[in-house]
Amino acid sequence: MIGGAVFGVVIPYVAIAVFIVGVIYKIIGWANSAVPLKIPTTCGQQYTLPFLRRNIYDRFDCPQTMWETVGRMFFEIFFFRSLFRNTRFYYAPQMKYKDARWLWLFGIAFHYSLLLVLIDHLRFFMNPVPWFSSKLTDGLSLTGVFVPTLYLPGLLIVVALALLWARRLFFGKERTISLPSDHFVLILLLAITISGNLMRYFYKVDLEGVKELILCLSTFNVARAVSIADTIGPVLYIHLTLVSILLAYFPFSKLMHSAGVFFSPTRNMPNDNRVHIHINPWNPEVKGITYEQYYEMYKDQLDEIAENGYKVKPEV
């Protein structure tokens, strides 16, 4: 009774609350930070004299207008364009850049798998199941291989995470710059995806009960949720508790790059220093005066200079 209530009701609710409040707190914190300088990264030809031509790449790499910047953000968020520029410089044997875009490949494989897995998970959260969720699940499943069908993004996500973690473990430079938090989120995500796959394919739980529990939680029917929580097998609670840990940890972790990408000034600012002045919000307020006020202040001297025909003689 206590176990079901704690792992099935209390921990998920607390985790979701921490997640929502934490993410909004972080976003507001970032929105309150000043951007003193215009610091867009520029990888293309800036808008300039008409005989210097700009092609389409220059327009997205060195945006001048708002819509060019929106385009750059779009490609950044949906295609990780700046990761696609990932190269390494080698001093030995000869000075040379090497392609390291497999990082982009692993990253995009992971993120899109995660999106598809989340959309598939809507069938546990929504009643009736939304049509796009079931269509997508059917379309991306391999039938006839195993019972149940193999959901490909669910398997790909484990592979992509394993590769991303292997990169941090086996490459010297990456291992040197990896912090415990980097390893922690990767291990946590691996544990979540592996436990989810094990639950789907091998250690079955009563899905009807699982959905009933989640629907009770989402409609705040707590009493019924507590009574159902006890009837479901422990494998679900391994998965659910790991997800709760991830959600509660999310706002304080590097995973906040999901919101941070929208706030990165090197990406979201147009490079239009030559067109618009960027005011540093730290600048102290300067109170100007009109010429009339200035004239009032220095009336005598100015009149004297005017009388002398604007010729000022140095005092000897």
Place this chain on the structure above:
Amino acid sequence: MYSTKYVIAAIIIFLAIVTSPVWYDMASGEPIHPKLAKPTGAHCVENTEWMKAHHMLLLKDWRTMHVREGKVLYTSQTYGDVYNASIEECFKCHRSETNFCEKCHDYMGAKIECFECHTYPELVEEYNK
């Protein structure tokens, strides 16, 4: 706060996405649990709780037993009864596919593969009409 209107819009979109199941479930007004047709027999092949989670594996094992190994009888691990290893054995008690299998599978968004080849009581009834 800088760029206030964009930040507020972003927060609202974030909240809408995260809390969407709550609004969806409240708006749809569907019952939290589907009403399934009551089977006629005293008990299922195995323990009901086990069957809820593992029926697809049992059916797959029956397929392998029957089609590949030629064993047509299955002895229940829980009750010791002997059953034909056939989906027709299910329909002796579960008289309805649309009110039993399909209802729960629709509720879960899980696709049934059995009836791409097999018949089910409603289909037979319709054919014999």
